[in-house]
Amino acid sequence: MNTGSDEPGEVAVVPEETETGGGSADDGLGSRAPEFVKQRRALHLSWQVGVFVIGLAVVGAGIVMLPLPGPGWVVIFGGMAIWATEFVWAQLVLRWTKRKVTEAAQKALDPKVRRRNITLTAIGLVIIGVLVGIYLWKFGVVMPWKIKDQ
Secondary structure (H helix, E strand, O other), X not given: OOOXXXXXXXXXXXXXXXXXXXXXXXXXXOOOOOHHHHOOHHHHHHHHHHHHHXXXXXXXXXXXXXXXXXXXXXXXXXXXXXXXXXXXXXXXXXXXXXHHHHHHHHHHOOHHHHHHHHHHHHHHHHHHHHHHHHHHHHHOOOOHHHOOOO
């Protein structure tokens, strides 16, 4: 997965190792487990399994909330954030998602796009208003407590 630019011809560059032996400190990729957990392989593996299970439960709850009432997408991204504390693939997915959301927000703020969205919303509201008016003209308003016995 390319987390850099989508422009053709650009190549992702891996930073050279510093004197400490790792990548650059600002890339933020990798495990965020406490040091005492990272030092013991079995404990670190258990930590990763726990983070994965908790993240899976949160993502699963978000998927259930998609058709049901609740903030499904917010919960799914919360589960991804939990996974991102331990797994590089989740960190890369979150970076890509944040970039795409930022691009979409910038595009939505474009005056031409805003004008189009406002126009389409107004047309939709007029159509809904006409349909509600036709329904009320044809059937009227009947309150549930005034229904005649059949």
